[in-house]
Amino acid sequence: MKPVPWQQPARRRSELGMIVLVLLLTGGLYVLAGLGQGGGLPAHIAPFFALVLALMLAAHVALRRLAPHADPVLLPLAALLNGMGYVFIAGLDSTEASAQATWTAIGIACFIATLAFFPQASNLERYRYTIALVGIGLLVLPLVPHIGEDINGARLWVHIGPLSFQPEEFAKVALGIFFASVLAERADLLSTGTRRIGRWLVLEPRYLAPLLVAWGISLVILLAENDLGSSFLFFTLLVSLLWVATGRWAYLGLGAGLFSLGTVFALDVVHHAQTRVQSWLHPWSHFATSGYQIIEGWFALAAGGMWGLGPGQGNPQVIPEASTDFILASIGEEIGLVGLAALLICYLLIVGSGLRVAVRSQRSFSTLLATGLSLLLGVQVFVVAGGITRLIPITGITLPFVSYGGSSLVSNYILLAILLRISNDNANDSALAAGRELFALGSSAGGEGARAGAGRQTEVVAL
Amino acid sequence: MNGINRRVRLAGAAACLLILALFVQLNYLQVFHATALNDNPLNTRDVIAQFSQPRGAIISADGVTLAQSVPSKDQYKYQREYPEGPLFASVTGYFSFIYGTDGLEHEYNSALSETDASVTLPTSLEQIKNFFTTQPLPDDLHLTVLSWLQQIAANQLDGRDGAVVAIDPSTGGVLAMYSNPTYDPNLLASHNPSVEEKEWQALNTNPAKPLLAASYRERFFPGSTFKVITSAAVYDHKAALANKVVPVMTGLVLPDTAGQVLHNFAGEACGGNLLQLFTVSCDTGFAKVGLELGGNDLAAEANSFGWDKVPPIDLPGAAASYFPPAQSFFENAGALAKSAIGQESVQAVPLSLALDVAGIANGGTIMAPHLMASITGAQGQTVSSYQPHPWLKATSEATAEKLTKLMLSVVNSPNGTGVEARVPGVEVAGKTGTAQTGGPYIETWFVAFAPVPNPKIAVAVLVENQPPADEYQGGTIAAPVAKAIIQAYLQKESS
Numbered sequence: 012m013k014p015v016p017w018q019q020p021a022r023r024r025s026e027l028g029m030i031v032l033v034l035l036l037t038g039g040l041y042v043l044a045g046l047g048q049g050g051g052l053p054a055h056i057a058p059f060f061a062l063v064l065a066l067m068l069a070a071h072v073a074l075r076r077l078a079p080h081a082d083p084v085l086l087p088l089a090a091l092l093n094g095m096g097y098v099f100i101a102g103l104d105s106t107e108a109s110a111q112a113t114w115t116a117i118g119i120a121c122f123i124a125t126l127a128f129f130p131q132a133s134n135l136e137r138y139r140y141t142i143a144l145v146g147i148g149l150l151v152l153p154l155v156p157h158i159g160e161d162i163n164g165a166r167l168w169v170h171i172g173p174l175s176f177q178p179e180e181f182a183k184v185a186l187g188i189f190f191a192s193v194l195a196e197r198a199d200l201l202s203t204g205t206r207r208i209g210r211w212l213v214l215e216p217r218y219l220a221p222l223l224v225a226w227g228i229s230l231v232i233l234l235a236e237n238d239l240g241s242s243f244l245f246f247t248l249l250v251s252l253l254w255v256a257t258g259r260w261a262y263l264g265l266g267a268g269l270f271s272l273g274t275v276f277a278l279d280v281v282h283h284a285q286t287r288v289q290s291w292l293h294p295w296s297h298f299a300t301s302g303y304q305i306i307e308g309w310f311a312l313a314a315g316g317m318w319g320l321g322p323g324q325g326n327p328q329v330i331p332e333a334s335t336d337f338i339l340a341s342i343g344e345e346i347g348l349v350g351l352a353a354l355l356i357c358y359l360l361i362v363g364s365g366l367r368v369a370v371r372s373q374r375s376f377s378t379l380l381a382t383g384l385s386l387l388l389g390v391q392v393f394v395v396a397g398g399i400t401r402l403i404p405i406t407g408i409t410l411p412f413v414s415y416g417g418s419s420l421v422s423n424y425i426l427l428a429i430l431l432r433i434s435n436d437n438a439n440d441s442a443l444a445a446g447r448e449l450f451a452l453g454s455s456a457g458g459e460g461a462r463a464g465a466g467r468q469t470e471v472v473a474l
Numbered sequence: 475m476n477g478i479n480r481r482v483r484l485a486g487a488a489a490c491l492l493i494l495a496l497f498v499q500l501n502y503l504q505v506f507h508a509t510a511l512n513d514n515p516l517n518t519r520d521v522i523a524q525f526s527q528p529r530g531a532i533i534s535a536d537g538v539t540l541a542q543s544v545p546s547k548d549q550y551k552y553q554r555e556y557p558e559g560p561l562f563a564s565v566t567g568y569f570s571f572i573y574g575t576d577g578l579e580h581e582y583n584s585a586l587s588e589t590d591a592s593v594t595l596p597t598s599l600e601q602i603k604n605f606f607t608t609q610p611l612p613d614d615l616h617l618t619v620l621s622w623l624q625q626i627a628a629n630q631l632d633g634r635d636g637a638v639v640a641i642d643p644s645t646g647g648v649l650a651m652y653s654n655p656t657y658d659p660n661l662l663a664s665h666n667p668s669v670e671e672k673e674w675q676a677l678n679t680n681p682a683k684p685l686l687a688a689s690y691r692e693r694f695f696p697g698s699t700f701k702v703i704t705s706a707a708v709y710d711h712k713a714a715l716a717n718k719v720v721p722v723m724t725g726l727v728l729p730d731t732a733g734q735v736l737h738n739f740a741g742e743a744c745g746g747n748l749l750q751l752f753t754v755s756c757d758t759g760f761a762k763v764g765l766e767l768g769g770n771d772l773a774a775e776a777n778s779f780g781w782d783k784v785p786p787i788d789l790p791g792a793a794a795s796y797f798p799p800a801q802s803f804f805e806n807a808g809a810l811a812k813s814a815i816g817q818e819s820v821q822a823v824p825l826s827l828a829l830d831v832a833g834i835a836n837g838g839t840i841m842a843p844h845l846m847a848s849i850t851g852a853q854g855q856t857v858s859s860y861q862p863h864p865w866l867k868a869t870s871e872a873t874a875e876k877l878t879k880l881m882l883s884v885v886n887s888p889n890g891t892g893v894e895a896r897v898p899g900v901e902v903a904g905k906t907g908t909a910q911t912g913g914p915y916i917e918t919w920f921v922a923f924a925p926v927p928n929p930k931i932a933v934a935v936l937v938e939n940q941p942p943a944d945e946y947q948g949g950t951i952a953a954p955v956a957k958a959i960i961q962a963y964l965q966k967e968s969s
Contacts, residue, residue, distance in 0.1 A: 048551075251485060254481065255478060255481045255482055255485060256478070258477050258478075258481060298516055306516065309503055309511055310511055310512075310514070310516075310517045310519055311519075312500070312503045312504050312508075312511075313503060313504060313507065313508040313509075313511030313512050313517075314508075314512060314519050315504060316504055316505065316508050317504065317505055326519060326522045326523065326526055329518070329519070329522060343500070343504060347504065348500055348501065348504040348505060351500055351504075352497060352500070355493050355496060355497055355500075358493065359489070359490065359493050362486070362489050363486060363489075366482055366483070366485065366486040366489075369479075369482045370479045370482050370483065375478065378478055378479070378482065379478075382482050382485060385489075386485060386489065389489040389492065389493070390489075390492070392493070392496075393489075393492040393493070393495075393496065396496045396500075397492075397495070397496060397499075400496060400499040400500060400503055401499070402495060402496065402499050
């Protein structure tokens with residue numbers, strides 16, 4: 012009898028194995044970085060191992076309990092990225108490193124909480140308007156006087172008491188959920204024209220409202236908060252989800268058109284955008300000012316070359332924002348093209364696993380949500396890395412799981428939890444389907460198979 | 475659902491393409507374009523790497539650390555320190571992030587920054603541990619300079635502008651080399667660019683030019699110290715002139731000058747044979763000797779004593795003393811007469827004058843000057859040590875002996891100009907110099923070596939910007955400095 016997909020503690024076993032591997036990899040990297048910096052073994056090597064192990068085991072045990080059939084590679088990949096990021100942040104700034112460790116713990120806690128609060132992805136759908144409101148509320152939060160703060164020309168930060176965070180990071184997950192649920196419901200309405208104008212059937216304008224609202228939101232963010240990266244991220248998210256949901260290429264075309272329009276407008280009006288584009292097109296002639304960061308980033312990458320200078324052997328401190336926006340350059344300096352390729356492959360695997368979760372889902376909301384979240388992550392990586400390597404202008408957003416930054420870390424762990432939740436749903440759904448099949452088979456043929464099938468079904472239901 | 479899944483897969487393919495684009499661009503930056511980026515003049519990573527490595531120490535002959543790298547908490551990992559501050563600035567130079575290196579820091583940069591090449595693959599557990607934990611260390615530079623003698627030189631100058639150079643005549647090893655004004659290399663080595671820039675600005679706008687070490691980078695009018703060379707020319711080229719008696723005069727009408735008269739210092743009258751002229755530093759007498767000697771012989775002698783040649787010292791930017799070419803005296807005998815007493819356009823670097831008297835002390839052979847005694851590796855093993863070798867055969871042993879007698883007379887004769895350089899129980903040979911600079915101040919010199927016979931130290935002392943007076947100030951101002959150096963060194967040597 013072929014193995015039944017839902018009866019797989021093996022998935023968790025292989026996850027555990029990979030977590031151990033990740034522990035060895037990041038621990039080894041941490042030790043090498045400490046030695047490379049000439050300080051001997053890192054001072055907190057034992058607590059480091061203990062903390063990473065404890066956090067990863069907590070997440071792992073939570074998955075065993077709350078989503079036992081979820082995809083096994085997502086958590087170890089995130090852990091590897093998080094661990095690598097920590098090692099490089101620790102090399103740059105020890106206070107940032109301890110903050111990052113705290114944020115990792117909070118991220119894992121939120122990861123577990125997300126899994127616990129939402130036993131099924133469809134629970135998210137139920138709260139979509141609340142979530143959307145929260146998302147938009149978070150987006151405008153930095154604009155509120157007294158709590159918002161400008162950093163590097165962009166108004167992205169919120170300070171409430173001792174807490175400071177970038178609400179945009181959470182908003183992107185919230186809006187992802189909202190878009191997915193709206194589109195799951197209205198995909199049919201949005202895919203065919205219902206109003207006749209002359210010879211053409213065109214879309215009912217009110218169905219287009221979400222697209223326009225999203226475009227409006229992204230423009231508002233761009234203008235009010237100077238956050239080019241996030242507005243691009245939101246816009247791509249919505250347009251690609253529209254296309255995936257409806258299958259209408261026209262949406263991609265329309266999206267590209269609106270985006271160009273927005274870009275032209277932004278370049279005309281937003282000074283911040285002009286500077287970014289100037290330093291993108293002519294970084295060398297702006298070396299002393301806006302081009303400095305990108306060129307120092309290049310020098311770091313070039314110094315790293317194929318194999319890198321070795322962990323702890325580089326001088327990443329030269330680059331401004333080395334631990335956040337430009338952490339990729341710091342990593343490329345010390346572990347080279349080979350290390351960066353491995354890093355990119357990690358992201359590709361996460362995005363790929365996320366999309367696999369999307370494809371396997373039987374519910375259109377889950378499919379769209381998993382697609383949206385995976386693409387968010389992938390596009391974010393491209394926007395950051397493309398900015399550093401000058402494929403596109405620099406926009407200050409963080410590298411998921413790797414960059415220093417609490418909001419980014421926590422929101423990405425929540426994103427991961429949702430992907431895993433959907434993945435677990437898929438396994439349950441297919442187990443149910445398989446159970447029904449077996450049950451049907453069993454009732455006609457009778458005998459052991461039927462009892463086994465029934466038993467499994469109850470087990471599944473009990474979950 | 476199938477349509478959706480197809481589009482999700484397409485979106486996945488698009489994500490792959492984006493990551494691929496990143497990978498291609500990273501290949502371009504990290505591999506294909508990397509050399510160009512690494513060599514870009516805007517790229518300061520090399521310098522930063524140097525600042526992030528430990529750098530070898532510079533250690534004086536008496537074991538005092540003159541420069542060292544200590545771990546620092548900022549972005550460069552190591553801070554260059556000069557524990558002796560301004561005392562050795564003209565020797566060690568500086569190690570600056572913005573302004574590069576100077577002095578020994580520049581000359582021995584590769585030895586100080588290069589790490590031990592003898593790193594082998596580890597074969598035992600202990601070696602593996604060391605392989606990962608011990609940093610390859612750079613070499614240390616050990617000098618011939620004595621910290622305590624340098625300190626005496628600084629104390630003796632007592633803030634006055636000038637220079638002291640002391641050399642071991644038999645090896646060319648520099649025992650002390652101090653210049654005033656000096657500077658604090660710690661400020662130029664600061665990792666705070668504004669501190670660095672401010673100090674650099676201040677040093678470069680200072681009219682006394684602290685960065686231009688008076689001891690080996692600046693030329694001064696040598697005054698009567700040049701009479702040593704003129705006397706050497708007499709012995710080497712026209713020995714008969716040594717015994718010829720020049721009549722006593724107060725002034726000499728210079729030929730080819732339309733009646734210009736050269737007067738003796740303070741209007742004195744003097745004359746006699748070479749020994750008498752030398753002892754009292756008679757200007758009119760030496761001018762006459764120079765005229766009889768001729769431009770060719772005088773220029774040739776100056777050249778064989780290393781004038782117009784940059785001393786091969788292990789420091790960057792050393793200057794050469796200047797003596798005009800022989801043809802410049804053609805139909806300009808007045809200039810020849812003045813040049814013979816160290817006036818006109820003759821200019822001397824304190825280091826060169828010290829080398830000249832060191833050559834006389836060493837039987838006519840000038841040893842190549844050097845500061846480096848040895849370079850040691852991280853385990854204290856000697857990587858290389860300096861082998862003394864001659865620079866120039868300035869003159870014969872016989873001439874050197876005769877010149878020594880002249881110089882002894884300057885210190886020992888009751889009417890000698892250098893009586894203040896006398897050291898009890900030690901025979902000191904010396905020569906004073908007092909040079910008008912054209913401005914309101916004069917420069918005072920004393921060059922000397924001791925003990926005779928078998929000299930162990932040769933000294934050149936310059937004290938600048940002294941108000942003129944009615945006496946041979948080389949003898950009253952510079953000679954006591956030389957005496958203190960010689961006395962201290964010989965006492966320490968014999969004990």
